[in-house]
Amino acid sequence: MDLSERQLQILQAIINxxxxxxxxxxxxxxxxxxxxxxxxxxxRNEMSDLEEMGxxxxxxxxxxRVPSDKAYRLYVNTLMKxxxxxxxxxxxxxxxxxxSRDEFDATIRHAAELLSEITHLTSFALTPATNEETIAxxxxxxxDERTIILMIVGESGNITNTTMRLKVPYTQDALDLLSKNxxxxxxxxxxxxxxxxxxxxxxxxxxxxxxxxxxSVMPGFLRTLEEMLNVNLYMEGMTNIFxxxxxxxxxxxxxxxxxxxxxxxxxxxxxxxxxxxxxxxxDENTKMKDCTLITATYHVDGKLVGKIGVIGxxxxxxxxxxxxxxxxxxxxxxxxRLTDGTDGEEKKE
Amino acid sequence: MDLSERQLQILQAIINxxxxxxxxxxxxxxxxxxxxxxxxxxxRNEMSDLEEMGxxxxxxxxxxRVPSDKAYRLYVNTLMKxxxxxxxxxxxxxxxxxxSRDEFDATIRHAAELLSEITHLTSFALTPATNEETIAxxxxxxxDERTIILMIVGESGNITNTTMRLKVPYTQDALDLLSKNxxxxxxxxxxxxxxxxxxxxxxxxxxxxxxxxxxSVMPGFLRTLEEMLNVNLYMEGMTNIFxxxxxxxxxxxxxxxxxxxxxxxxxxxxxxxxxxxxxxxxDENTKMKDCTLITATYHVDGKLVGKIGVIGxxxxxxxxxxxxxxxxxxxxxxxxRLTDGTDGEEKKE
DNA sequence: TGTTAGCACTCGCCTTGTTAGAGTGCTAAT
DNA sequence: ATTAGCACTCTAACAAGGCGAGTGCTAACA
Numbered sequence: 001m002d003l004s005e006r007q008l009q010i011l012q013a014i015i016n017x018x019x020x021x022x023x024x025x026x027x028x029x030x031x032x033x034x035x036x037x038x039x040x041x042x043x044r045n046e047m048s049d050l051e052e053m054g055x056x057x058x059x060x061x062x063x064x065r066v067p068s069d070k071a072y073r074l075y076v077n078t079l080m081k082x083x084x085x086x087x088x089x090x091x092x093x094x095x096x097x098x099x100s101r102d103e104f105d106a107t108i109r110h111a112a113e114l115l116s117e118i119t120h121l122t123s124f125a126l127t128p129a130t131n132e133e134t135i136a137x138x139x140x141x142x143x144d145e146r147t148i149i150l151m152i153v154g155e156s157g158n159i160t161n162t163t164m165r166l167k168v169p170y171t172q173d174a175l176d177l178l179s180k181n182x183x184x185x186x187x188x189x190x191x192x193x194x195x196x197x198x199x200x201x202x203x204x205x206x207x208x209x210x211x212x213x214x215x216s217v218m219p220g221f222l223r224t225l226e227e228m229l230n231v232n233l234y235m236e237g238m239t240n241i242f243x244x245x246x247x248x249x250x251x252x253x254x255x256x257x258x259x260x261x262x263x264x265x266x267x268x269x270x271x272x273x274x275x276x277x278x279x280x281x282x283d284e285n286t287k288m289k290d291c292t293l294i295t296a297t298y299h300v301d302g303k304l305v306g307k308i309g310v311i312g313x314x315x316x317x318x319x320x321x322x323x324x325x326x327x328x329x330x331x332x333x334x335x336x337r338l339t340d341g342t343d344g345e346e347k348k349e
Numbered sequence: 350m351d352l353s354e355r356q357l358q359i360l361q362a363i364i365n366x367x368x369x370x371x372x373x374x375x376x377x378x379x380x381x382x383x384x385x386x387x388x389x390x391x392x393r394n395e396m397s398d399l400e401e402m403g404x405x406x407x408x409x410x411x412x413x414r415v416p417s418d419k420a421y422r423l424y425v426n427t428l429m430k431x432x433x434x435x436x437x438x439x440x441x442x443x444x445x446x447x448x449s450r451d452e453f454d455a456t457i458r459h460a461a462e463l464l465s466e467i468t469h470l471t472s473f474a475l476t477p478a479t480n481e482e483t484i485a486x487x488x489x490x491x492x493d494e495r496t497i498i499l500m501i502v503g504e505s506g507n508i509t510n511t512t513m514r515l516k517v518p519y520t521q522d523a524l525d526l527l528s529k530n531x532x533x534x535x536x537x538x539x540x541x542x543x544x545x546x547x548x549x550x551x552x553x554x555x556x557x558x559x560x561x562x563x564x565s566v567m568p569g570f571l572r573t574l575e576e577m578l579n580v581n582l583y584m585e586g587m588t589n590i591f592x593x594x595x596x597x598x599x600x601x602x603x604x605x606x607x608x609x610x611x612x613x614x615x616x617x618x619x620x621x622x623x624x625x626x627x628x629x630x631x632d633e634n635t636k637m638k639d640c641t642l643i644t645a646t647y648h649v650d651g652k653l654v655g656k657i658g659v660i661g662x663x664x665x666x667x668x669x670x671x672x673x674x675x676x677x678x679x680x681x682x683x684x685x686r687l688t689d690g691t692d693g694e695e696k697k698e
Numbered sequence: 699t700g701t702t703a704g705c706a707c708t709c710g711c712c713t714t715g716t717t718a719g720a721g722t723g724c725t726a727a728t
Numbered sequence: 729a730t731t732a733g734c735a736c737t738c739t740a741a742c743a744a745g746g747c748g749a750g751t752g753c754t755a756a757c758a
Binding site (some may be wrong): 103139141142147149150151159160161162163223237238239242247248249253254257258261 | 508509510511552572596597603606648
């Protein structure tokens, strides 16, 4: 059932050739271009066997062979060798990816830009998912008679704050009390959990002033949690696919573009994918059945997890793209390691 | 030189027909569909004259006529009548556009969504430009030994704040002094102005502790200003154009898509456009020579100005689109009027 | 003088037919 | 097991002919 050495060689040759030229490859051109020491006729026989096994397909009788999803899967799993980035690409990345915790979103977006620029495919990047983040403490700070600042500090060091204008004045005592009260109630719980359960919650409200203040603060508190949980999606290089022959038909191009029209759906799908470099090819995807999707994860302080990804036709340079993505995510994770105050300041948008 | 009444009627008929069917319209079909009381031959003669004057063009000898940019311009300027929104559209807008100052970005995005949904074209929305915003005061609030919050309050009521981690501890006195110091220096000046001129500025730094604190705070201050000045661009319905015959060629579709690849360029262009409902047709645009671009402005507290817009082929329902945009922007401006605290809280992202 | 009917003419599009080329699959020889 | 040879298949490209929509012109008409 296993493929012979020669079959593997031929399959690899076909994949190489097809990835390069995007045209069905015939037995003759394989024999000419790759020195396998056999004649086209022999290659034809092997090709026929490979087709029977599902590794190749045939657009029509008198056309060359095209690798199937199964072939790419085999290639990615066993045939493919890790590729070293070119010096040029490395330089490009090091120059442009001035990652810093202060400029989270900008850094992530740059990563996506680089990804699409180097691969000539469509790329995306997600800011880290914070649904695992837990609350360390909550503080309410006075500004003026009617204005306060709500500050939510996460256990991984995230700090988010919001200005709130209250309907009624407040007292410093009530403010302090509510801060403590909220901290006690929510400390150690995830943002997600707090947001979902807040309705049935019953934070002690025996004191009159406190109860009133709490009523004013809660809507803003919940909205801020929601905003913290939001994951931003950046897409780059959408129009790159217009240069690829597989999208020369308007229908294909439209289908591709429409995938990204529903950003929320797309974001959810991406968040569900496993960690590390993950490749799904053609039919392995629920939608986008003739695309390959490659995602990789980066880490923030080794904890929070964000994703970057590349989308293109199944015909792509798997070795180069996966190596690039590994390099990029390592780079990002390194930059996003908590340097503990030495960078002077920190901000979470 | 002016067009006769009959010529105007014929031109209007041609525009109607062409906007509807996207096909060159012939003299016979005009005579049949519109009751002008003249024969096709007469219409042919008039068409010939209109063509000579530049209002119509001719794809080839034996095809019907197509309105030129000049014809659309005439239509928009003088022929077009204001259209009432359909009850269905009005309901849609009122249901979905729950505008509120608290959810600025979300509201803007919804507006763009509605716009593309109703017109079946591509739409966009820009968050308000804040380069005219002036600083009311600046305050630094203590959090813990190493952490402070920087708060920038604009004169139109915007409040933005950022958490900053300092390299060295600070004293309450230094904090208060620097707050006052910065407020005095920057009060009444626009964000833009402060950001651009900060280098040559010389805020008094005779006191040692103050100087050190200031050194830590300034980078974050400038970054925050920059972020406040950022205008967000939301695009919706990009794939709508795939349903239009003018974009059935892959090249056209690509050109269209690539317009929006450089978001920064696009944003700048849109910000430069005049206020109110502005229509630019075909050649009147620098790039996108066969598109029509319609923008409209909404106001925040009657002061800050944001934009929404629609992009499509020159063949579009000008009357409906412009009426819709007027309705939408009025609606937005109304919702964004400062209600002075009665909505409980306020936030600027 | 403006309007209309009639008719020849133009031109793009669709269909059909033909050809060249690439590549396979089979068979028989090695 | 491998290979050369050859018939066969299918597509892409090009050419020719017919169709139909629409114009432009001319001559007749109110």
